[in-house]
Amino acid sequence: MSECWLPNLLTPDPESGFDLAVKISRMAVKITQPSDEIRGKLRPVYEEDPDALIQVSGVVAVNFQTIAATNDYWRDGRREGPRVGPRVEQ
Secondary structure, three states, X not given: OOOOOOXXXXXXXXXXXXXXXXXXXXXXXXXXXXXXXXXXXXXXXXXXXXXXXXXXXXHXXXXXXXXXXXXXXXXXXXXXOOOOOOOOOO
Protein backbone atom coordinates (compact mmCIF):
# COMPACT_ATOMS: atom_id res chain seq x y z
CA MET A 1 0.00 0.00 0.00
CA SER A 2 1.72 3.10 -1.19
CA GLU A 3 -1.03 5.66 -0.61
CA CYS A 4 -1.75 7.04 2.85
CA TRP A 5 -5.24 5.90 3.83
CA LEU A 6 -4.95 7.07 7.44
CA PRO A 7 -3.50 10.59 7.65
CA ASN A 8 -4.62 11.02 11.29
CA LEU A 9 -7.21 9.92 13.85
CA LEU A 10 -8.95 13.27 14.27
CA THR A 11 -12.64 13.31 13.41
CA PRO A 12 -15.29 16.01 13.80
CA ASP A 13 -17.75 13.91 15.81
CA PRO A 14 -18.33 10.48 17.40
CA GLU A 15 -20.17 9.04 14.40
CA SER A 16 -17.25 9.85 12.11
CA GLY A 17 -14.96 8.37 14.75
CA PHE A 18 -16.94 5.14 14.75
CA ASP A 19 -16.83 5.00 10.94
CA LEU A 20 -13.07 5.40 11.12
CA ALA A 21 -12.85 2.60 13.72
CA VAL A 22 -14.70 0.28 11.32
CA LYS A 23 -12.40 1.28 8.47
CA ILE A 24 -9.29 0.64 10.55
CA SER A 25 -10.63 -2.79 11.49
CA ARG A 26 -11.41 -3.65 7.86
CA MET A 27 -8.03 -2.42 6.68
CA ALA A 28 -6.30 -4.61 9.26
CA VAL A 29 -8.00 -7.65 7.74
CA LYS A 30 -7.16 -6.52 4.21
CA ILE A 31 -3.50 -5.95 5.08
CA THR A 32 -3.28 -9.26 6.96
CA GLN A 33 -4.92 -11.18 4.10
CA PRO A 34 -4.32 -9.20 0.89
CA SER A 35 -5.99 -11.76 -1.41
CA ASP A 36 -9.52 -10.69 -2.36
CA GLU A 37 -10.19 -14.27 -3.45
CA ILE A 38 -9.25 -15.81 -0.12
CA ARG A 39 -11.17 -13.16 1.86
CA GLY A 40 -14.19 -13.91 -0.35
CA LYS A 41 -13.93 -17.62 0.40
CA LEU A 42 -13.64 -16.99 4.14
CA ARG A 43 -16.59 -14.61 4.40
CA PRO A 44 -19.32 -17.31 4.35
CA VAL A 45 -17.53 -19.01 7.24
CA TYR A 46 -17.67 -16.04 9.61
CA GLU A 47 -20.68 -14.04 8.41
CA GLU A 48 -23.09 -16.43 10.13
CA ASP A 49 -20.92 -17.20 13.17
CA PRO A 50 -22.20 -15.22 16.17
CA ASP A 51 -18.91 -15.64 18.05
CA ALA A 52 -16.92 -14.25 15.12
CA LEU A 53 -19.30 -11.30 14.79
CA ILE A 54 -19.00 -10.53 18.50
CA GLN A 55 -15.21 -10.62 18.20
CA VAL A 56 -15.40 -8.16 15.31
CA SER A 57 -17.47 -5.84 17.49
CA GLY A 58 -14.76 -6.03 20.16
CA VAL A 59 -12.04 -5.09 17.68
CA VAL A 60 -14.06 -2.13 16.43
CA ALA A 61 -14.74 -1.07 20.03
CA VAL A 62 -11.02 -1.03 20.87
CA ASN A 63 -10.29 1.02 17.75
CA PHE A 64 -13.14 3.41 18.61
CA GLN A 65 -11.81 3.81 22.14
CA THR A 66 -8.43 4.83 20.72
CA ILE A 67 -10.02 7.32 18.32
CA ALA A 68 -12.26 8.77 21.05
CA ALA A 69 -9.27 9.35 23.32
CA THR A 70 -7.33 10.96 20.47
CA ASN A 71 -10.25 13.34 19.93
CA ASP A 72 -10.46 14.19 23.64
CA TYR A 73 -13.86 12.52 23.61
CA TRP A 74 -14.85 15.12 21.04
CA ARG A 75 -13.26 18.10 22.64
CA ASP A 76 -15.85 18.86 25.27
CA GLY A 77 -13.25 19.99 27.76
CA ARG A 78 -13.46 16.80 29.79
CA ARG A 79 -10.06 15.09 30.01
CA GLU A 80 -10.88 12.43 32.61
CA GLY A 81 -12.15 9.85 30.13
CA PRO A 82 -15.55 8.50 29.23
CA ARG A 83 -18.27 7.95 31.79
CA VAL A 84 -19.99 4.59 31.87
CA GLY A 85 -22.58 5.42 34.49
CA PRO A 86 -23.78 8.38 36.52
CA ARG A 87 -21.10 10.58 37.98
CA VAL A 88 -20.68 10.29 41.76
CA GLU A 89 -19.69 13.58 43.39
CA GLN A 90 -17.05 13.29 46.08
